[in-house]
Amino acid sequence: MPEAYNAKLRVYRGDASGGTFKDYTVPVEEGMVVLDAIHYIQREVDPDLAVRWNCKAAKCGSCSAEVNGHPSLMCKTRMKGFSPDETITVQPIQSFPIIKDLVTDVSWNYEQNKRIQPFTPKKDTDWIMYQEDIERVQEFRKCIECFLCQNVCHVLRDNDRKDAFSGPRFMIRVASLEMHPLDDADRLEFLHKEGGIGYCNITKCCTEVCPESIHITDNGIIPMKERVVDEYYDPVAKFLKKVFSPKK
Amino acid sequence: MTEAKTGEAAKKPLFTTQRTDNWQKGPLAIATVFTLFIIYATWRTFENQYFEMGNLLSPFYSPKIEWHLWTKVWHLSPAILILWIPAGFRATCYYYRKAYYRSYFMTPPACGVSGYKGFQYQGETKFPFVFQNLHRYMFYLATLVLAVLWWDALQTLFAAGHFFNFGFFQVSVGTLVYFVNVVLLSNYSFGCHAFRHLIGGRLDCFSCGEPAKTSLSFWEKVTKLNEHHQLWAWCSLFSVAFADFYTRCVASNAWTDQILFQVQQVVQ
Known part of the structure; x- marks a missing residue:
């Protein structure tokens, strides 16, 4: 078992009007994660440090932040992953406006969600499904809406094209x-136009950070x-789809 | 679209990050290797010699265009007529897009690192990048070229001028080089995302009838290749360059294509 040591943390403190990094020293124990260190600071040093969290089990998606510049869940980032002499920087996710300290306003994401046509079953649906048909969808249903993918997506992050692109989560x-x-609805027009799928240039950062x-x-x-x-770029595929596929 | 809310990152200059790891290493390595490959391929394209020797034909010059038929209308290297197909296939490939958007265009250079903001970002919605959407057409063409490369690899199994004459069956170092190349190219091509879509990904229901079930079995196999698309992309890039380099060395008499196995001829 490694010896206990004091870790050095630099945590962003500020709000919408601006802020700066503040240094803290936190005693590290076996099994600690970055969120534990933030809770220590909140409990022992600065009770007004704002942090959003809930389950501490990497399932609620609340404690998203950037630890040493890596978009991550603080509850899933182990302190033993850093060397004892390393300064650990913790800052809020950078694609959305800061409310206070590590808490950002991610409400734009919920607005995007509302724009997507929900599940629309076919008329007289036979509700039997087979595993091979549903397996692809099950992977996407694991999403915990931590918005780390939205945060790291350069279209939203660097280029601020929230006017044109809904982001990888959506x-x-x-x-x-x-x-x-x-499902019987057709969302391809939404994807192509309002959702702005063409803005994604497949640089895969969303996949890299997904917890x-x-x-x-x-x-x-x-x-x-x-x-x-x-639907929009391949005339041959569109023609074949029209001829051979039943209308969705 | 709902009101945009700007985050801190959009205000920061190029390369701003809190990352402490060596994030520059990946994009720099990729940019270096790509650039070297492009220089080599361009040089070989315009060199226009040392691309054929015996039963070896460089993949850069295959399918073989009969030079003497073209000299009256085409005075440049025949490789120019061929290489735009594999080049276009790789340029529009979803993996390579990631690699060069990061390494050359810095949109973004790495995850969590501020990218280039000198223009209003349009992604793949406007010219020229909107043509990335035609990747599947480049796949169709590249598959035809791949079929020819398989044919070329088969030719290396027989002594020059004796194709499919099993009395002249042989295996040379060139045979191994060509077969490794076409296997890697096939793994890359048939793990393509566009092919994965066309072979079954376009379907919503895999259990609806026999054709859909057949599509599922193909889709699963393509998915297995697709999971390592990046690996196949790099391996096949190196193998095709090496196959050309090997052919050049043999054709310029720098190397001899060593015969490893040969059926002994009975002279009548």
Whole structure:
């Protein structure tokens, strides 16, 4: 068992008007995660340090932050992953406006969600589903809405194209509905126009940071891009679809 | 679209990050290797010699275009007529897009690192990147070229001028180089995301009828290849360059294509 030591943390303190990093020293014990260290600071040093958290089990998606610049869940980032002499920087996610300290306003994401047509079953649906039909969708249903993918996506983060692109989280939500064997709605026009799937350039950062290891690009966004190609860019595929496929 | 709410990252200059790891290593390595490959391929394209020797034909110059038929209308290297197909296939490939958008365009250079903001980002919605959507057409063309490369690899199994004459069956180092190359190219091509979509990914229901079930079994196999698409992309890039380099060395008499196994001829 490693000896206990004091870790050095630099935590962002501030609000919408500005802020700065503040240094803290935190005693590290076996099994600690970064969220424990933040709770120590809150409990022992600065009770007004704002942090959003809930389950501490990597399932609620609340404690998203950037630890040494890596978008991560604080509850899933172990202190033993850092060397004892390393300074650990903790800052709020950078794609959304800061409310206070480590808490950001992610309400824009909920607005995006409302724009997606929900599950729409076919008329007289036979509610039997087979595993091979639902397996692809189940991967997307693991999403815990931590919005780390939204945070790291450069379209939203660097280029601030929230006016044009809904972000990877909502691309896979659409994918989970479009690939559903019992769904009858067509969301390709939404994806192509309002959702802005063409803004994604497949740099895969969303996949790299996903704490649920969802293959967001390979299994979600790229298949949706290909369906958009069928509909809007490939005349042969569109023709064949019209001739051979029953209307969805 | 709902009101945009700007985060801190959008205000920060290029390369700003709190990352403490060596994030520059990946994009720099990729940019270096790509650049070297592009320089080598361009040089070989315009060199226009040392691409054929006996039963070896460089993949850069295959399918073989009969030079003497073209000289009156085409005075440049025949490789120019061929290489745009594999080049276009790789340029529009979903893996390579990730690699060069990061390494060359810095959109973004690495995850969590501020990217280039010198223009209003349009992604793949406007010219020229909107043409990335035609990747499947490049796949169709590249598959035809791949079929020819398989044919070329089969030719190396027989002494020059004796194709499919099993009395002249042989295995040379060139045979191994060509077969490794076409196997890697096939794993890369048939793990393509566009092919994965066309072979079954486009379906919502895999259990609805026999054709859909057949599609599922193909889709699962393509998915297995697709999971390692990046690996196949790199391995096949190196193998195709090496196959060309090997052919050049043999054709320029720098190396001899060593015969490893040969059926002994009975002279009548």
